[in-house]
Amino acid sequence: MSGLLAALWVRCGSAPRSVLTGDAGASMLSGVTTLSSSGRPTMVDVARQAHVSLKTVSRVVNEEPGVRPETEQRVRDAIAELGFRRNDGARQLRRGRTASIGLIVEDLANPFYSALAASCERVARLRRHLLITASAEGSAEREESLAGALLARRVDGLIVVPAAAEHSWLRTELSAGMPVVFVDRPATGVEADTVLADNEGGIRSAVEHLAAHGHRRIGFLGDDPAFWTAEQRRAGFVSAVEALGLPCADLVVMGPHDVDELLACMQAWGSDEDPVTALVAGNNRVTIALLRALRSVDCAIAIVGFDDFELADLLDPAITVVAQDPAKLGEAAANLLFARIDGDTSAPQQVVLPTQLIVRESGRAV
Amino acid sequence: MSGLLAALWVRCGSAPRSVLTGDAGASMLSGVTTLSSSGRPTMVDVARQAHVSLKTVSRVVNEEPGVRPETEQRVRDAIAELGFRRNDGARQLRRGRTASIGLIVEDLANPFYSALAASCERVARLRRHLLITASAEGSAEREESLAGALLARRVDGLIVVPAAAEHSWLRTELSAGMPVVFVDRPATGVEADTVLADNEGGIRSAVEHLAAHGHRRIGFLGDDPAFWTAEQRRAGFVSAVEALGLPCADLVVMGPHDVDELLACMQAWGSDEDPVTALVAGNNRVTIALLRALRSVDCAIAIVGFDDFELADLLDPAITVVAQDPAKLGEAAANLLFARIDGDTSAPQQVVLPTQLIVRESGRAV
DNA sequence: TTGTATGCGTTATCAA
DNA sequence: TTGATAACGCATACAA
Numbered sequence: 001m002s003g004l005l006a007a008l009w010v011r012c013g014s015a016p017r018s019v020l021t022g023d024a025g026a027s028m029l030s031g032v033t034t035l036s037s038s039g040r041p042t043m044v045d046v047a048r049q050a051h052v053s054l055k056t057v058s059r060v061v062n063e064e065p066g067v068r069p070e071t072e073q074r075v076r077d078a079i080a081e082l083g084f085r086r087n088d089g090a091r092q093l094r095r096g097r098t099a100s101i102g103l104i105v106e107d108l109a110n111p112f113y114s115a116l117a118a119s120c121e122r123v124a125r126l127r128r129h130l131l132i133t134a135s136a137e138g139s140a141e142r143e144e145s146l147a148g149a150l151l152a153r154r155v156d157g158l159i160v161v162p163a164a165a166e167h168s169w170l171r172t173e174l175s176a177g178m179p180v181v182f183v184d185r186p187a188t189g190v191e192a193d194t195v196l197a198d199n200e201g202g203i204r205s206a207v208e209h210l211a212a213h214g215h216r217r218i219g220f221l222g223d224d225p226a227f228w229t230a231e232q233r234r235a236g237f238v239s240a241v242e243a244l245g246l247p248c249a250d251l252v253v254m255g256p257h258d259v260d261e262l263l264a265c266m267q268a269w270g271s272d273e274d275p276v277t278a279l280v281a282g283n284n285r286v287t288i289a290l291l292r293a294l295r296s297v298d299c300a301i302a303i304v305g306f307d308d309f310e311l312a313d314l315l316d317p318a319i320t321v322v323a324q325d326p327a328k329l330g331e332a333a334a335n336l337l338f339a340r341i342d343g344d345t346s347a348p349q350q351v352v353l354p355t356q357l358i359v360r361e362s363g364r365a366v
Numbered sequence: 367m368s369g370l371l372a373a374l375w376v377r378c379g380s381a382p383r384s385v386l387t388g389d390a391g392a393s394m395l396s397g398v399t400t401l402s403s404s405g406r407p408t409m410v411d412v413a414r415q416a417h418v419s420l421k422t423v424s425r426v427v428n429e430e431p432g433v434r435p436e437t438e439q440r441v442r443d444a445i446a447e448l449g450f451r452r453n454d455g456a457r458q459l460r461r462g463r464t465a466s467i468g469l470i471v472e473d474l475a476n477p478f479y480s481a482l483a484a485s486c487e488r489v490a491r492l493r494r495h496l497l498i499t500a501s502a503e504g505s506a507e508r509e510e511s512l513a514g515a516l517l518a519r520r521v522d523g524l525i526v527v528p529a530a531a532e533h534s535w536l537r538t539e540l541s542a543g544m545p546v547v548f549v550d551r552p553a554t555g556v557e558a559d560t561v562l563a564d565n566e567g568g569i570r571s572a573v574e575h576l577a578a579h580g581h582r583r584i585g586f587l588g589d590d591p592a593f594w595t596a597e598q599r600r601a602g603f604v605s606a607v608e609a610l611g612l613p614c615a616d617l618v619v620m621g622p623h624d625v626d627e628l629l630a631c632m633q634a635w636g637s638d639e640d641p642v643t644a645l646v647a648g649n650n651r652v653t654i655a656l657l658r659a660l661r662s663v664d665c666a667i668a669i670v671g672f673d674d675f676e677l678a679d680l681l682d683p684a685i686t687v688v689a690q691d692p693a694k695l696g697e698a699a700a701n702l703l704f705a706r707i708d709g710d711t712s713a714p715q716q717v718v719l720p721t722q723l724i725v726r727e728s729g730r731a732v
Numbered sequence: 733t734t735g736t737a738t739g740c741g742t743t744a745t746c747a748a
Numbered sequence: 749t750t751g752a753t754a755a756c757g758c759a760t761a762c763a764a
Contacts, residue, residue: 040542042757053735058759066733083538088518089464090757092453093740100498100519108487109693114480121474121501130515133499135487149496152454155465172449176406291680310603311677314657327475408741419751424743432749456741459756 012049019265041082045076049078060088090142100130101157102150104143108135116330120159123334134150140164157337160189179340181335195333195351199229200236202355206242206280206304209357214365215278217300219269222254233306256287262293278302284309300366308358318360328353408446415444427452466496467523468508468516472503482696488523489700506530523703528553545706549699551594561699561717565595566602568688568721572646572670573606575723580731581644581668582612586633588620588648597649599672623652628659644668650675665730674724684726694719
């Protein structure tokens with residue numbers, strides 16, 4: 001019978017709502033299962049069913065003390081019978097907090113961002129918050145409109161992997177105290193909490209590893225320098241190489257790489273009188289493109305890649321990499337965000353997380 | 367000046383709210399920037415600032431026709447000056463739709479689920495909806511509580527990769543017309559829209575591929591049969607092998623596999639008088655465990671794995687796989703969901719998406 | 733222990 | 749073209 005009644009609430013959807021409060025409130029004890037216009041039972045419906053007031057239902061639902069056990073049971077029965085579920089939207093409107101946070105990444109399908117998202121969600125879940133995720137797909141415009149949508153929903157905080165070159169459109173919210181944390185890359189034009197990986201240190205460890213294995217001419221293949229991280233790593237490479245007194249003139253190539261371009265590089269750098277014997281790849285994408293390119297030629301060269309990837313250890317040779325930890329990045333960002341949500345109003349922080357050199361085989365002398 | 371005023375709304379947070387409507391409404395033309403108690407400007411604040419009524423602001427914000435351009439401009443100026451942003455929570459309370467959908471997966475960090483999530487989000491974005499993502503981490507209890515949280519927020523629909531063995535707790539919502547789509551595995555105990563991959567067909571294509579290369583004794587390494595997909599693939603293997611008149615007794619091993627166990631299998635199956643010459647791995651995880659195990663021994667055996675993975679083509683030999691398309695699964699699920707949201711009340715559908723055999727090298731005779 | 737009245741910020745209805 | 753007023757479903761101060 002409970003099931004039957006519970007299933008009733010759709011079919012009564014358009015029934016006129018009977019008002020509980022007000023002058024004509026005498027109908028309170030009617031016991032008729034007439035539901036509100038939204039098609040779902042509300043606290044008012046439960047109250048009518050249980051012959052109590054709206055407030056008493058609210059007390060039971062929110063587990064407030066001071067309800068006689070007998071009354072409480074009546075309310076619980078009514079809740080079960082009607083299939084009532086509290087409308088958190090209405091609750092949040094009243095209370096001013098949505099118990100949700102927003103996350104904007106470049107592409108949720110990318111393992112780096114999904115690992116980041118997963119740990120944000122885990123932290124949010126522990127804090128009884130929900131995570132709303134959106135992909136900006138590298139578009140500044142989409143980033144802004146998604147952020148707008150999230151802010152319009154009054155998320156309690158926002159984590160952003162910035163795509164836009166300019167974030168002054170966030171300034172109003174920021175100075176109004178809206179908690180926002182940037183991850184992986186800093187925002188420009190605003191001052192805000194930021195969580196970054198130690199790109200420079202990571203590249204340095206790669207260069208030092210190669211140098212320790214006797215490599216003296218090391219090339220750098222970076223991604224499009226329009227990416228902030230690509231540029232950071234390029235700069236890190238140059239300074240690391242120079243710090244070791246090694247050459248780097250003409251040994252840095254940036255930009256998207258196809259197989260032909262990579263092979264041309266290998267060709268040029270390898271046929272030198274003092275040939276390049278090792279390469280640092282600026283990120284995952286470059287590393288993999290490089291591996292595909294090298295597969296087609298018989299060219300022994302040492303490699304260290306930035307970003308770890310699944311099966312790096314199963315390749316021949318196993319690839320030595322500088323690993324970031326996207327899960328830790330996400331966790332740090334979420335923790336920082338919740339500290340702000342909890343009221344921390346200290347100056348914006350910049351957190352830099354260390355990278356880890358995972359030594360396999362590909363960095364050795366060849 | 368706009369910026370200054372805009373930034374004002376935090377600091378005025380606790381100022382008493384002046385009422386626009388009602389008997390004492392003469393203060394409407396005051397022009398003083400006093401904000402509502404929530405600390406953010408509302409339509410009432412904008413109305414006061416622009417010397418119009420609340421409803422006119424609403425008209426402008428929602429781009430309803432019938433507002434004099436001059437009036438509209440005043441309202442827009444006030445909006446910019448105050449940094450007003452519509453509260454979508456309140457809007458949704460009034461309109462009864464949240465313009466958001468929920469997605470529950472096992473683990474957002476898993477590339478399979480993140481690809482699925484990304485395409486759900488993309489479809490949602492095109493439909494101007496937001497996606498709320500949550501990981502149940504394999505726990506039926508967590509799945510139920512997350513679903514409860516999403517339903518309490520009145521998401522317009524729910525996509526679930528089911529973890530629980532029993533979904534009767536969803537029956538009330540389901541029969542009330544709440545749009546719910548299950549992906550990757552069917553729900554039990556309820557009838558609902560479901561999007562699945564063709565596990566059986568995929569396995570069959572793997573077996574036939576191996577048979578075409580002359581393999582007659584083929585082993586199957588599956589995952590824990592508690593996973594619905596693992597069991598489906600096991601059953602698919604048995605029927606495919608039998609359909610070809612090949613043996614399969616004692617050639618199926620299920621369950622989590624560590625390196626030792628896998629090596630023991632290889633040992634047993636390989637030392638037979640009629641040795642196993644090929645293996646089908648039941649999923650990504652098993653395939654990779656198998657590759658790691660095989661790396662430590664010198665054992666030439668043909669392999670076809672279920673699930674494609676990055677770099678499968680760079681291994682030696684390149685791994686032949688049965689590929690599912692998680693993005694297509696997510697897209698199909700989201701499209702089905704939005705059809706329901708749009709009012710499609712036809713009988714629950716079951717969509718089965720084809721898999722694709724990607725032939726590389728590892729399936730050949732060895 | 734229980735109930736009444738009001739407001740959260742918006743949209744919708746109806747009137748001017 | 750514009751405005752007054754009543755919901756939406758809940759929480760909260762205050763009464764009884």
